[in-house]
Amino acid sequence: MNCEKVTGQKTGKTITPVLDVRGLGISFGMYAGGLAKSELTVMRSVMLKAFAGEIHAVVGASGSGKSLLAHAILGILPANARRFGDIFFCGEELTRELQEEYRGRRIALIPQSVGFLDPLMRVGKQVVGTLGTREAQRAAFERYALPSEAERMYPFQLSGGMARRVMVSTALMGRPELIVADEPTPGLSEELAEETMRWFRELADGGASILLITHDLELAMKHADRITVFYAGYTVESAPAADYAAGKSALRHPYTKALIDALPQNGFKPIPGTQPYACQAPGGCPFAERCGLRTGECAEDVGMRELRGGEVRCVHAD
Amino acid sequence: MAALERLRAGGKRGAHMRIEVRGVSFRYSPKSPLILDGANLSVSAGERVALTGPSGCGKSTLAKLMAGYLKPTAGEVLWDGRPLPKSGYMPVQMISQHPELAVNPRWKMSRILNECWTPSPELLRRMGIESEWLSRWPAELSGGELQRFCIARAIGPGTRVLICDEISAMLDAITQAQIWETLLDISKERGIGLLAITHNTPLAEKVCDRVVAVSAGGVHGI
Numbered sequence: 388m389n390c391e392k393v394t395g396q397k398t399g400k401t402i403t404p405v406l407d408v409r410g411l412g413i414s415f416g417m418y419a420g421g422l423a424k425s426e427l428t429v430m431r432s433v434m435l436k437a438f439a440g441e442i443h444a445v446v447g448a449s450g451s452g453k454s455l456l457a458h459a460i461l462g463i464l465p466a467n468a469r470r471f472g473d474i475f476f477c478g479e480e481l482t483r484e485l486q487e488e489y490r491g492r493r494i495a496l497i498p499q500s501v502g503f504l505d506p507l508m509r510v511g512k513q514v515v516g517t518l519g520t521r522e523a524q525r526a527a528f529e530r531y532a533l534p535s536e537a538e539r540m541y542p543f544q545l546s547g548g549m550a551r552r553v554m555v556s557t558a559l560m561g562r563p564e565l566i567v568a569d570e571p572t573p574g575l576s577e578e579l580a581e582e583t584m585r586w587f588r589e590l591a592d593g594g595a596s597i598l599l600i601t602h603d604l605e606l607a608m609k610h611a612d613r614i615t616v617f618y619a620g621y622t623v624e625s626a627p628a629a630d631y632a633a634g635k636s637a638l639r640h641p642y643t644k645a646l647i648d649a650l651p652q653n654g655f656k657p658i659p660g661t662q663p664y665a666c667q668a669p670g671g672c673p674f675a676e677r678c679g680l681r682t683g684e685c686a687e688d689v690g691m692r693e694l695r696g697g698e699v700r701c702v703h704a705d
Numbered sequence: 706m707a708a709l710e711r712l713r714a715g716g717k718r719g720a721h722m723r724i725e726v727r728g729v730s731f732r733y734s735p736k737s738p739l740i741l742d743g744a745n746l747s748v749s750a751g752e753r754v755a756l757t758g759p760s761g762c763g764k765s766t767l768a769k770l771m772a773g774y775l776k777p778t779a780g781e782v783l784w785d786g787r788p789l790p791k792s793g794y795m796p797v798q799m800i801s802q803h804p805e806l807a808v809n810p811r812w813k814m815s816r817i818l819n820e821c822w823t824p825s826p827e828l829l830r831r832m833g834i835e836s837e838w839l840s841r842w843p844a845e846l847s848g849g850e851l852q853r854f855c856i857a858r859a860i861g862p863g864t865r866v867l868i869c870d871e872i873s874a875m876l877d878a879i880t881q882a883q884i885w886e887t888l889l890d891i892s893k894e895r896g897i898g899l900l901a902i903t904h905n906t907p908l909a910e911k912v913c914d915r916v917v918a919v920s921a922g923g924v925h926g927i
Contacts, residue, residue, distance in 0.1 A: 448877035449847045547760065573875060576760035577904055602877050649882035652907035657882035661833065661850075 403478045404436040405565050405596035406443075406460065410472035412620075413455055413464065427666045430455050431620040431673070432472070434691045434698070437613075439564065442587055442597040444607035444628070446646075447617030448662050453600045456617075457567045460598070461496050462486030477564065491518050495563035499570045501550040504542040510553050511538025519560030527556035531586070548579050555586055566590060567598045572606060584610040604646055608632050616643050619673040620665030626697030639699035642674045672701065722750040722785060722865045724771055724797050724898070729780035731766055740766045743780065746917065750865045751896040753889075755909035758919030764902045765802075768870045771900070772799035794821070794863035802871040804851035808843045815839040818854050822861035831887050832857045849880040856884065860891060866898040874904070885912055 411433040419425040430452040437443040445453045458464045460474060462483060474481040476489065486494075505513055514524045528537060531552040537545070545553060551571070558566050568587065572580040587597045588610070601607055607614050608631045615625040624640040631637075634653075635644040648654045660677040672678070675685040680703040691698045694705075725747040732739050740763045748754050748771075756764055769775045770782055773789045782789055784796060801807045808817045818824060818839065829836070832853045838846060846854075852872060859867060869888075873881040889912060892899055903909050909916050 446877075448880060449849060449875070578759065602875065604878055646878050649878040650907070651882075651905065651911040655882050655885070655911050657879050657886055659833075659883075661835075661880075 402438065404475075405439050405477055406435070406437040406598065407475040407478075408433055408435050408456070408460075408472070409475070410434060411456070411459060411474060412471045413452075413459060414469050414471075415465070416467045416469065426469070429620060429665050430459075431665055432691075432700075433617070433620075433622050435615045435622055435625055437565070437596045437598055439594055439596050440591055441612040442591050442599055442610060444599040444601060444611035444614045445617060446601060446604050446607050446614055449602060450619075450662060450664065451617035452620045452665060453617050454569055457496065457569045457598070457600055460486075460565075460567055461490055461494060491516070492561040493563055494565045495558040495561060495567070497554050497558050497566060497568040497571060499573075501542050501545065501547075501554075504550075504553070506542050509539050509541060510545065514538075514553060514556050514560065516557070516560060523560055524556065527559040528552075530559075531556060547575060551575065551579065551583055555583070558590075563595055565596050565598065567600065569600045570602070571599070572601065572603065580606065604631070605650065616640065616646065618642050619663050621673050621700060622691065622698075623674065623700045624697065625691075625699075630697060639694050639697055639704040640674075640701050641678050641680055641703075645677075674701075722796070722898075724748050724866050725783040725786075726767065726771060727781050727783060729767075729770060729777040729782060731763070731770060731775065731778050739778075741770075741777075746771075748866055748898045748900050750898045752915070753892070753899040753901070753913040755913035755916045756900060756902045756919060757904065757906065757909055757916060762919050764919060765870055768799055768868045768900070768902060771866075772797050772868055774799070794861065796863055796865040797868065798859040798861075798864045798866075799868040799870065800852075800855050800859050800872045802874060804848055804855045805843065807855050808851060810843050812843075813839070814841050814843065814846070814854060817843070818858055820858055822858075822863075824857045824860075828857060828860075828891075831891070833883060833887070849876045849884075852876065852884065856888060860895075860897070864897055866900065867892065868900045868902070870902045871904070872901075873908070881908075 411430065412428065413430040414426045414428040417425050417427050433452065433456060435443070445456060447453045459470055464470065476485070476494065479485065504510065511524055514527065515521060524538065528535070533549060533552050537549060537553070542550065571583055575583065587599065591597050599607065599611055608628055611628045613625065614628050614631055616623050624638065624643045626639065631647065635647045638644050638647065645658045649657050658677055663673060663676065670688065671686040672689045675681045678685070684702045689700050689702055691700045726744055729741055729744045730739055731741040744767060746767070758764055766775065770777055773795060784790065789797070834853050834857060838850060843851060873884055876884065891897070899913070901909065901913055
């Protein structure tokens with residue numbers, strides 16, 4: 388049992404993170420024609436620590452690898468995926484066996500859409516699942532103001548708001564210490580998105596660690612305690628949410644600064660170019676191609692380093 | 706050219722390429738409740754209007770009615786004072802929130818792009834569409850990449866008004882700003898009218914000159 392102590396962001400005391408991802412990478416084995424196999428690397432190097440009582444947002448463009456992180460934590464990657472690097476859960480290395488044991492009990496997933504529910508099963512029964520009880524399900528429905536007849540409905544009968552409440556209820560069947568919420572707000576009205584985020588805050592206040600996966604930087608800035616930014620299969624910056632709200636001078640990585648500048652309420656100024664595919668990312672800094680600070684050093688491997696209370700993957704950040 | 710079209714549109718003075726929703730009501734089936742009840746709205750070529758409001762208030766339904774995908778239960782949708790054209794190029798084009806549902810999954814991107822007109826290489830460059838993407842299938846591109854194709858496809862020379870239904874809600878901030886920068890440049894150059902449906906108030910204020918807020922219970926307020 389590896390129980391390394393690190394410093395918690397809020398208290399300053401040494402506490403063990405609920406989730407500690409160290410240099411995680413993922414590749415898919417593919418047939419490249421005939422029986423020849425090739426490896427397609429879709430995640431290169433992800434580093435993040437999430438603590439109890441906090442909402443930790445993972446923000447990135449589509450294709451940056453953030454949903455893969457969720458699947459890697461839960462151990463639901465496809466069979467042809469290969470994982471390298473380490474994931475620690477409450478100080479324990481999260482092996483395949485432990486993932487199976489903890490899934491739904493200590494680690495829960497709140498899926499992205501109603502499409503993840505079984506269309507042919509009444510939602511009450513689905514929420515009970517294999518781990519819950521009818522009482523726990525009814526308590527959860529009551530907590531989220533779902534009418535009692537909702538448990539006898541099929542997924543297609545639910546409105547968008549009810550479906551969201553049902554999916555949050557599924558996470559309450561165990562006593563999860565880590566809740567992974569994958570893009571929980573697209574398609575919701577502003578009020579409903581706010582309400583969903585309030586539920587997450589309540590769960591965090593109850594001692595859980597919430598990993599909020601989203602493409603929406605504004606949502607993360609408003610509701611998370613800490614934000615980690617993904618780019619082309621790498622984490623490039625991890626910092627308190629207040630730094631993102633304070634604007635680009637408080638931030639560290641050139642990509643994060645560009646992201647802030649592109650918000651409509653700020654400059655609304657885009658930088659040119661597109662994110663490279665993780666599989667095609669050149670060695671060295673994945674952002675170098677689009678970066679104004681690029682020098683020869685950027686072609687070499689760049690690790691995450693601590694800087695001003697956050698972490699950054701850039702040799703030029705100061 | 707514009708004068709000629711005005712002539713064709715009935716020669717009325719002041720009729721200047723405008724989509725007009727007049728007292729439109731709509732229900733999806735005879736038994737279902739009214740989604741829209743007497744809605745009024747107009748967008749002229751060259752004008753940029755934002756439509757905001759809670760979900761379920763009928764914004765997307767209104768967009769589909771204006772682009773001719775749905776027929777109103779009551780009231781009328783007029784283009785230059787006449788019913789929407791039934792044949793030829795539709796001057797009111799719509800871009801949807803879900804690009805992956807707006808393309809044929811069995812067509813390659815080059816065929817999808819050239820479905821209604823042939824965009825110039827210059828336009829593709831401005832939209833940030835890489836030539837290498839043209840030989841791919843829709844499933845091999847991200848949402849942001851697909852949305853660039855859907856926009857290029859919809860801004861043919863005959864397009865006068867473009868309806869953008871949450872076209873950047875699923876995109877990261879940089880891609881969102883890239884897409885709007887190009888779209889605004891092109892619409893200003895060519896005098897295209899825009900109706901932008903969005904939840905994002907700062908975005909609405911940045912891209913539009915007029916914001917129409919819809920309250921719950923239908924677009925009575927329009």
